[in-house]
Amino acid sequence: MFQYHCLNPIAGVGLDLFSQDYKKTDDINQAQAVLVRSASMHDMELSKELCAVARAGAGVNNIPLEKCAEQGIVVFNTPGANANGVKELVFAGMLLASRDITGGIHWVQENKDNENISKDVEKAKKAFAGCEISGKKLGVLGLGAIGVKVANAATHLGMEVYGYDPFISVNAAWSLSRNVKHISNVEDIYRECDYITIHVPLLEDTKKMLNKEAFAQMKDGVVVLNFARDLLVDEVAILDAIKEGKVKKYVSDFPNSATAGKEGCILIPHLGASTEESEDNCAVMAVQEVKDFLENGNIRNSVNYPNCDMGICSSAGRVAILHKNVKGIIGKYTAVMADNNINISDMTNKSRGNYAYSLLDIDSPVTEVAIEQLKKIDSVLKIRVVK
Numbered sequence: 001m002f003q004y005h006c007l008n009p010i011a012g013v014g015l016d017l018f019s020q021d022y023k024k025t026d027d028i029n030q031a032q033a034v035l036v037r038s039a040s041m042h043d044m045e046l047s048k049e050l051c052a053v054a055r056a057g058a059g060v061n062n063i064p065l066e067k068c069a070e071q072g073i074v075v076f077n078t079p080g081a082n083a084n085g086v087k088e089l090v091f092a093g094m095l096l097a098s099r100d101i102t103g104g105i106h107w108v109q110e111n112k113d114n115e116n117i118s119k120d121v122e123k124a125k126k127a128f129a130g131c132e133i134s135g136k137k138l139g140v141l142g143l144g145a146i147g148v149k150v151a152n153a154a155t156h157l158g159m160e161v162y163g164y165d166p167f168i169s170v171n172a173a174w175s176l177s178r179n180v181k182h183i184s185n186v187e188d189i190y191r192e193c194d195y196i197t198i199h200v201p202l203l204e205d206t207k208k209m210l211n212k213e214a215f216a217q218m219k220d221g222v223v224v225l226n227f228a229r230d231l232l233v234d235e236v237a238i239l240d241a242i243k244e245g246k247v248k249k250y251v252s253d254f255p256n257s258a259t260a261g262k263e264g265c266i267l268i269p270h271l272g273a274s275t276e277e278s279e280d281n282c283a284v285m286a287v288q289e290v291k292d293f294l295e296n297g298n299i300r301n302s303v304n305y306p307n308c309d310m311g312i313c314s315s316a317g318r319v320a321i322l323h324k325n326v327k328g329i330i331g332k333y334t335a336v337m338a339d340n341n342i343n344i345s346d347m348t349n350k351s352r353g354n355y356a357y358s359l360l361d362i363d364s365p366v367t368e369v370a371i372e373q374l375k376k377i378d379s380v381l382k383i384r385v386v387k
């Protein structure tokens with residue numbers, strides 16, 4: 001029996017995939033798996049029981065990836081599962097920044113008791129007029145699951161689209177419309193574009209990626225959209241840029257005390273992935289990843305351990321070992337198995353940076369003695385008897 005704990009509400013269509021072999025627990029310390037959306041795990045103690053954390057979503061800046069790796073806890077996310085939800089809201093943001101739709105709606109609300117409203121509308125509307133996005137230049141920073149969808153859709157709305165991503169994946173490059181201009185120097189986007197939208201993960205390297213120097217190079221009246229994370233933008237610098245008229249509007253899905261209520265900011269309460277479809281997609285993918293890991297030892301879409309897939313075990317046993325990526329460790333595993341008269345029929349070892357993962361399929365059930373010997377090997381972080 002496995003136990004899982006949800007740190008945020010996770011869609012039922014995902015949780016329903018857990019069979020009778022799984023039980024939901026309110027006590028995180030009893031759980032082998034944690035499912036999470038945006039709840040911060042940075043200050044949490046992680047119990048010895050915990051094997052997997054599944055982020056039902058894309059951004060993993062709320063999870064201590066290194067601390068988890070060090071304790072042999074595999075962290076997963078659900079790439080692309082909420083990308084369409086975010087893409088659609090980005091266009092809503094672009095339109096809200098282009099025309100004063102919210103101002104107009106407030107005007108109607110304030111005039112709801114005015115008997116002449118239908119006539120007065122025609123005089124009042126000029127205060128809320130704006131521009132169209134067709135024919136404008138859009139710069140997309142980060143061409144991953146969301147950036148590609150935004151870029152492609154914008155070409156269909158008549159925008160001239162510039163895309164920048166020095167680390168673009170092969171899959172993303174295949175998915176990108178040939179009408180998107182490939183930009184290798186981000187400054188070309190700053191100089192040329194009327195709208196700039198950022199879709200990169202929040203990392204040490206990307207923090208304050210849009211800063212004073214970047215704004216200084218942008219066109220006057222540029223619209224900046226941030227549906228990725230607040231700290232990607234230097235908020236002091238963008239508020240100054242708004243005051244100077246450099247930035248016309250800052251549209252962000254991440255309000256905070258620096259931006260909330262400030263002139264020129266259009267702030268949405270982190271609604272990008274809050275659609276039925278995105279929540280369902282993320283929950284299903286997260287649960288499938290957890291199940292495949294706990295039941296078969298396979299790792300798919302991890303952000304701190306290598307992916308590894310040996311399918312369903314057809315041998316007598318399977319042992320999963322999470323360890324440091326160091327020389328000579330595989331030989332130590334095979335020696336323990338040989339000493340205990342256990343034949344290894346198949347095995348895989350994959351590494352990612354400082355960490356590695358080994359799956360050993362064996363012809364007879366593993367013994368307590370062998371497990372204890374494996375645990376004692378230096379650089380072994382966690383061992384699980386999968387079968």
Ligand SMILES: NC(=O)c1ccc[n+]([C@@H]2O[C@H](COP(=O)([O-])OP(=O)(O)OC[C@H]3O[C@@H](n4cnc5c(N)ncnc54)[C@H](O)[C@@H]3O)[C@@H](O)[C@H]2O)c1
Binds near residue numbers: 144164166
């Ligand atoms: N508003 C929301 O609800 C919501 C929902 C999903 C994701 N997000 C945020 O959006 C981010 C992107 O999501 P995604 O699903 O597209 O992720 P993704 O991993 O598919 O794409 C991120 C892309 O950014 C690129 N990148 C990394 N560093 C870069 C840099 N310095 N310059 C340019 N490109 C760089 C990567 O190569 C990758 O292609 C997430 O990390 C998350 O923070 C927000």
Ligand SMILES: O=C(O)[C@H](O)COP(=O)(O)O
Binds near residue numbers: 082
């Ligand atoms: O990174 C993400 O996937 C988004 O920011 C969505 O976060 P949420 O699941 O808390 O809505």
